[in-house]
Amino acid sequence: MPSAGIVPRRAVQLAALLAMMAAFTAQLVGALLPVIPLFIAASVVNLGLDLVLQHKQPGLLAVLGRIRFDVTVRQLLRDMLILVGLLHIDGINPLEEQAPLTITLLLFYGTHFVCQAVAVLVRRSRSLPFVTRNIDATALRLCDAPPRILSRQTGRRLLRFSVPTTVGMMITAITADAYWGGIGLTVSLALSAGGTLYLSTWLLPGKRVADEQQALRWLDTWLAEYRPTVGMYFSGGATSAYQANMWLSTLAALDGNPIIVLRERFMVQKIEATDVPIVCIPKVAHLMRLEHSTLKVLLHPANSGKTSQILRIPSVKHAFTNHGESDKLSSCNPYAKAYDEVWVAGPAAVSATSSPTSASRTRTSSRSAARSWPRSGR
Structure with a gap:
């Protein structure tokens, strides 16, 4: 239940916010009166609370940043209150x-x-x-x-x-x-x-x-030397990496020189341990350099908004493998028509994809084909 932890988390964030506001108020009161014990305690607690929240509640601090009460403003306010407090202390x-x-x-x-x-x-x-x-x-x-x-x-x-x-x-x-x-x-x-x-x-x-040009020339040289033959293309959010990870062992077992092509930089660390070379290319213009490589087939475990960008490369055949099949709309998405082939788990999946009842949902074009793939994934 995703909502189960929302209330406690919101309660903790609210308590932390109230504690921070109380610390600022106490620091102000202690500086103006002045009440030195209150002033010192509030100043130390205020800074310590911010240090703890940096590690424990980054979400709350992000919200404060959006209303322009970020860490620089908070620390500057704390230091200004300290200077005000010193002004009210006799002997300085x-x-x-x-x-x-x-x-x-x-x-x-x-x-x-x-x-x-x-x-x-x-x-x-x-x-x-x-x-x-x-x-x-x-x-x-x-x-x-x-x-x-x-x-x-x-x-x-x-x-x-x-x-x-x-x-x-x-x-x-x-x-x-x-x-x-x-x-x-x-x-x-x-x-x-x-x-x-x-x-x-x-x-x-x-x-x-x-620099950029030197790096791109290096990439072209590496592609020419490695000569990739088959790859997996993946793009998605931080929580969708499992869709690619489930195909790593299959990709590593294929003949030829496999490669993994990603689009988001953070996804490089989300991919689990593998010996397959991984290349993340965020920009479309740089992605098109794959057209001049020896890459022949790309496997797609999921649809994404950036999938259409790689489909522009006509020299590469694109096969949709999905990341698990069931009787749901995402398993028979009309977007499957964009791929050269759709690879499914077995005869039952082929029948489901080709049956009249699902045709209205999949509408596989003549350019696409539903191919049976053994459940081992190879």
Whole structure:
């Protein structure tokens, strides 16, 4: 029952949201009055809650991001409330002590945004027009990817690098000595600046991968050397990978040189363990390069919106194998007419496909044929 877990999940998300709002409110009250114990407790709990939600409730944070209350806004609000609280604490000189803290905090956020810009450049420079698995791609000059916390996990990076700042500021609130806040801010600034410099090394020539044209030439060369004969074409959502996985052993047992052609980058990791070479080609223009390969047959375990794009290649014969047959509309989809052949499990399936009662649903054209395939899948 898909709805069974919806209510508890929504309740947890609502409780987490209320806790976050309560923490912000308590931090504001503690900063304005000021009530130092409340101010410190709320500041620490607020940051800690956000750190936990980054791991436990990313869906809730995504919703907050859609209303522009993302992690950067939340952390900036927390830091501003901390500065307001320090202004109301006796013993801290606003001009001589807090002004340097504010300037250092602004520098920290500046390095954070620079790091984000560098991360975008690194991701773009490392994005190839295709993704491969089980293929030797040494010629593409691939190197290890940068740490995800620097290149992709913006929220986690900001929150973790802000921990020294928050700790230092809280000690300052207790001792009324801005020295500790300065130490915390310096550590955070060093982490952010150092991370930015380290990430920028992936923009150096030694770590840059081949450009698009070089990569496509490499793909053409690999196809010419490997000479694929039969393949499986698959496109779908994150939960549909099982439709392709059920055919992996069959594809590996076929004669010739099999290949798996995917369209979504994330699907490369969804395919289960196999020795069959996998090529993911997201763009249609690049997909058409298969027309000049030795590929003769493509098996289709499922229909998808992107199936029509590969059907444009006339040099390849397309066979629809499905991913399980039953008396349902998806098993006799009129889209089957687009394939050269429809391969089914046995005589019963052939009769069902060819019977007058199902003809109104399948309407197999003269270009298509229902072929019996042993239940072993070979």
